[in-house]
Amino acid sequence: MSNKLRQHIEEIVPLTDQEFQYVLSHFSFRKFKKRQYLIQQGDYVRNDFFILSGLVKSCSTDQIGKSHVVFIASENWWVSDPEAYHNQTPATVDIDCVEETETGYISLENREKLCRELRKLEYFFLRKTTAGYIASQKRILMLISANARERYQFMLLQYPGLLQRVPKSVIASYLGVTRETLSRLST
Template sequence: MSQKLREQIETITTLTDKEFEYILSHFTYRKFLKNQYVVQEGDYVKYDYFVINGLLKSWHIDGKGGTHILMFATENWWISDSEAFHNQTQATLNIDCFEDSETLFISLENREKLCADMQKMQYFFRKKTTAGYVASQKRILSLISFNARQRYEYFTQLYPDLLQRVPKNLIASYLGITRETLSRLTSSQP
């Protein structure tokens, strides 16, 4: 279980067994059940979650009651309400489990301590944060620049495994299109 975290970190920096043991001591393991909330809007966000197994989603309900999927997080991904986590404020997002899920989570205090104690972890978290910002920028640009078909094709290129795990209404919400539009796009594919 913790091996996945080590593999994730070692895609960026190498670790000794002793270093990883120290890193792991800053994390806590937790299982969540399908449909269980990890974070609810209005909660104070104390943790950043690394997904070992399962599938989580972050979402927001707008003022008109519309649900908007911001992110799916599957194995080896990180998920939190980043603004609330880093600022230690109340969540503006909801995060729940679409499948039974296993996570390792870390508090901001422990993350900061790891970064202060180990340059390798400071480097790791900086690289992961940068990659997250780049992915968010690409997503925003796709939402404002691509038509519905292009957004769907981009999604299928980036996340082909999610097509089998996530219902179409949630994919449509993520893409910013209606379920009917998504059905037309998928039925017109060769």
């Protein structure tokens, strides 16, 4: 499993074996079953999770108890509740497994230590954070100005090959459309 993590980091910065072993010593690994939670609303969030295999969804529950899909993530994505992780505030979302999911995860303390000690890792996390920021901005644009068809097309582009793995109710919630509208779009 650690090979996938190395490959992922090395897409941005090359590491010597010794450096990778040091990086690795700051990570832990855990397998979650389908429907298990990585993070639950209200939790104190210790970790940022790198998905080695599997699929998760992040949901926010509104005042009347309705759940809304914030994002879907599979292999090679990092997932957490960013504000809760970085600012040590309670989680505002649930992240649970749509499939059995293997993760490598790192605490904020270990991440900051690695960034201080190994400049390559600071650069890696800057690039990853920038990518997360860009993806979030695109999601905002989609939410405020795209119609249902554009949202669906955006999703096909952003998550190629994922539609078969995710229940239709999750896709509909991610797009903010009804199941009926989704059926019309996907035919």
